Every structure is written in structure tokens, then in C-alpha cells.
Amino acid sequence: MLKTLTVLIATALTAFSSTKAVYPVWQPISLHGTDVDGVPGMESGVAFGVVMSRPMVLSGALPEALVCAVGLQHQMQSIGTYEEKEANLLVLYNISVQPTLNDKGLLIVFDLSKIVTPEDMEVGARDSIKLAVTAIKKTLQAYADAHLRKDLKCAISIEGLGLKNQSFRELGEQFVIKVPKIEPLIEEPEDEDELPTEGEIHKF
Numbered sequence: 001m002l003k004t005l006t007v008l009i010a011t012a013l014t015a016f017s018s019t020k021a022v023y024p025v026w027q028p029i030s031l032h033g034t035d036v037d038g039v040p041g042m043e044s045g046v047a048f049g050v051v052m053s054r055p056m057v058l059s060g061a062l063p064e065a066l067v068c069a070v071g072l073q074h075q076m077q078s079i080g081t082y083e084e085k086e087a088n089l090l091v092l093y094n095i096s097v098q099p100t101l102n103d104k105g106l107l108i109v110f111d112l113s114k115i116v117t118p119e120d121m122e123v124g125a126r127d128s129i130k131l132a133v134t135a136i137k138k139t140l141q142a143y144a145d146a147h148l149r150k151d152l153k154c155a156i157s158i159e160g161l162g163l164k165n166q167s168f169r170e171l172g173e174q175f176v177i178k179v180p181k182i183e184p185l186i187e188e189p190e191d192e193d194e195l196p197t198e199g200e201i202h203k204f
Contacts, residue, residue: 023143027072028089049127108136148177156171
């Protein structure tokens with residue numbers, strides 16, 4: 001009996017972890033190779049860099065998979081002569097993002113130990129990390145709005161730093177992803193003082 005129960009639990013967990021679902025994921029995008037330095041309505045404050053969303057099919061642990069998806073490869077589709085093979089700034093700089101969920105919240109480590117500098121890149125590494133943090137916040141907020149029932153504490157840590165980029169550590173931060181407040185479905189009764197008297201009712 002115990003063995004059967006163990007098998008059933010293991011099967012259920014496997015099925016849950018392999019469930020494929022679609023989520024919106026924001027990514028830090030380079031506009032290198034285009035004729036614009038920004039996207040109207042999505043200004044990021046960084047020339048040639050923008051944070052935009054795309055639908056992705058994810059399975060596995062959440063919200064960790066969402067954070068990993070922010071760093072996935074992204075070749076923007078085009079009609080015309082755009083030929084850039086990669087647009088995700090994290091991929092271009094070879095910066096990995098490693099999320100870990102524990103009882104205190106979600107720890108997100110940016111690993112810069114293998115960072116590279118792309119040729120002719122308009123967006124610097126520092127701004128790329130800032131855009132990536134914004135992308136993570138937007139992705140987690142969209143997930144929280146639809147799925148979470150309590151706030152999610154998060155921390156960003158910048159690791160794998162060399163002597164030349166120690167200042168990047170200051171880009172680490174802590175923040176909380178808030179879940180939307182659900183308004184009560186039952187309307188509050190009106191104040192008795194505001195209710196019409198019996199005499200006033202007969203006047204209608």
C-alpha cells in the first residue's frame with residue numbers, strides 16, 4: 001500500500017513538473033541592426049535597448065522557470081533585411097541568470113564570470129543588467145497577477161565579478177512582487193442615516 005502511494009505521488013509530481021503552459025515573458029532586447037534607437041510607448045531610458053514581452057511555453061518549477069526564460073535566446077523575426085541572429089542582451093553579453101526559491105523568497109543571481117563584450121554593441125553591460133532586472137520584475141508581476149495569492153520577496157545578487165567590474169555589485173537589489181488586491185464581492189450595506197425614511201419612500 002505504501003509503495004503504491006509513493007508511486008502515485010511521484011507520478012503526480014512528475015506530471016505537474018512537466019505541464020506545459022504559456023506565459024508572457026519580458027526580455028532585455030538590443031535594437032542593434034535596426035534603424036531605430038527605441039520603440040514608441042516602450043521607452044526604457046536606454047538608447048538601442050528596450051524591454052519587450054513574448055509568449056513562451058514553460059514547464060518545470062515556477063516562478064524559477066520564468067526567470068530563466070528571461071535569459072533565453074531571441075532572434076527577432078523580420079520581413080526585410082534585418083539579419084541579427086541574437087537580440088537578447090543577456091545572451092549577447094553571456095550573462096547567466098540563476099534563480100533559487102527558498103522559504104525566504106526568490107534569490108536571482110546574475111553570473112558575470114563568463115561575460116564577454118560584443119562588437120559594435122550600443123548598449124553597455126551595466127545598462128543591459130538594468131534592463132534585465134526590469135524584464136524580470138515585469139515577468140514576475142504578470143505571473144503574480146494571474147497566479148499568486150501572496151506577495152513574493154525577491155533579491156538580485158550580482159556575482160562572478162572581476163577587478164574591473166566590481167562596481168556592478170551595486171546593481172543588486174531587493175524588491176517585493178505584490179499580488180493584486182481582490183475587492184469583496186458583497187457590497188457594504190448603506191449607512192442607516194442615508195436610507196430614506198418611510199415617509200420619503202411614499203413621496204416617490
